Amino acid sequence: MSVFFLGRSTRIFSAASSRAFFGAPVPGMTRSVVWGTLQQRRNFSATIDPSIGLTDEQKEYQEMARSFADKELSPSMQVWDEKEVFPVDVLKKGAELGFGGLYCKEDFGGVNLGRLATSIIFEALSTGCVSTTAYVSIHNMCAWMIDTFANDQQKSKYLPSLITMDKLASYCLTEPGAGSDAASLATTAKKAGDTYVLNGSKAFISGGGQSDVYLVMARTGGPGKDVACRPKGISCFIVEKGTPGLSFGKKEQKLGWNSQPTRAVILEDCTVPAENLVGGEGQGFTIAMKGLNGGRVNIASCSLGAAQASLETALEYTKVRKQFNKPIAAFQNTQFKLAEMATALLSSRLMVRQAARMLDEGSAAASVYCAMAKLQSTEDCFQICDQALQLHGGYGYLKDYKVQQYFRDARVHRILEGTNEVMKVIVSREMLKD
Known part of the structure; x- marks a missing residue:
């Protein structure tokens, strides 16, 4: 239809x-x-x-x-x-x-x-x-x-x-020395007439080397002695593949996420037109953080999908896999695991969708809810994938079975878009405000 x-x-x-x-x-x-x-x-x-x-x-x-x-x-x-x-x-x-x-x-x-x-x-x-x-x-x-x-x-x-995805894009914030402390990034962008000259490197960039457009966060202002002022010197630039001075590191070998390349993005006297500045100077960190709010909901949603598929697979498997002359779904231990997995999946989904609604509504509390949703979903859904693999027994450990791939792909979600430890900092900081 x-x-x-x-x-x-x-x-x-x-x-x-x-x-x-x-x-x-x-x-x-x-x-x-x-x-x-x-x-x-x-x-x-x-x-x-x-x-x-x-x-x-x-x-x-x-x-x-x-x-x-x-x-x-x-x-x-x-x-x-x-x-x-x-x-x-x-x-x-x-x-x-x-x-x-x-x-x-x-x-x-x-x-x-x-x-x-x-x-x-x-x-x-x-x-x-x-x-x-x-x-x-x-x-x-x-x-x-x-x-x-x-x-x-x-x-x-x-x-x-x-x-149309005729061209692909990558987000370049993380650096070798600036992960969770993103505001400490060291990549610089110095104004030179009607251009900016970028120097530095970005780490763990999804699509690195394959994407056509790179949104690069670079420092146009000094880092300053005041930690609170560091974000104010960061700006956002569009850097196109093929720009002189733009190169890429080796393709990283990863536990999961293998259908997308991950490389370092290296900028060595990479000169871009001043018109490639997105927003004004000093607005880059705000742009990056607003992007990450949605990114956290997105990665939490990807975890939900991994857990949904893993639970569906485990549920069907336990109905037909027999041990001791009966399906393993007939054993109370299996039933309890399935119940726990379903409950954790539903509670994570409700949290993620609430955070998404708050973003849609422009709620002042949206950032905190996005952090909470990312924390809960990526933690609980990874455990669901793990339990689904466990219910498959030795078969779950074989690459013939998709459940092990959901497990591997979901693991990194607890690290990217802000580690889950950083999510806890965001939530607790809001709770402890005077």
Whole structure:
């Protein structure tokens, strides 16, 4: 059937077609039992149904994203992981559905969704491939920064190709010596006539070397002796791939997130036009932090998707895997684990969606709620992935089974977009205000 989705008419993939979702079957289990059909898998118990509480429109977003995940992401996620493939062609297919400019305004082809709607979409996409979805979320964060803070000339130059994902974007804040203490970054941008000359390096950059556009945070003002003043000297620049002085480190070998490349971004006398400054001088840290609020909701949403897929997989596995002449789902220990996993998933989802609503509403408390949501979701959902692997026993440790990949991909979510220790600092600092 056709629906009007994300600002355009498109087609929902057949709900009855089979998906290679549950990985390789264990001995004695047929493919039809393990994989099932999309329609069968949508007949969720209310305990794990991610559509509960959503409007009809939000359910359409969720259905489209889940269908795309099942058709375009899930069948290839293990190959992308093993061979470290960056699936650019699939990203462009997603952009045809609006996934390249989810919260960009419609002026240049964006679909202008709120944070709650995009959270629902990223959760659904992550059931197919966490790593690829996480990159899509980072690309969207960069596009949003340009859409929100750039001038009209910059918007018209960059947004059309970013929204179609003909060009890809990376976010460059973290440095080798400035991780959690992002305001201490040392990359400099010195004004030279109608240009800026950038020097420094950025670490752990998703899309590094592959992306076409880099949003780089650099210091235009001195660090100063007052720690509280350090953020005021940071500015945001657009640096295009191919700019003289821009180079990249080796491709990092990672535990997970292998469908997206990660490299250092190196700036050595990298000269960019002054017109590539986003906002004014000194506004970069504000831009970066506002981007991170949404980024924390996004990465929390990706954790929800990993946990949802892991729990679905574990639930089906325990129903058909037999030990001592009965399914392991018949044992109380298994039942208790499943109940704990479902409860943790639901409570995390409620927290994430509340934080997303507060961002949409412009609440003054949104930053704290985003930190709380990121903390709870990434911690609890990683444990759900771990327990799902445990329920698979030795099979869960094999790369034939997708559950181990959800586990590996979700682990880094407790570190990026601000470590969970920093999230605790943000929350406790707010609690202890006079």
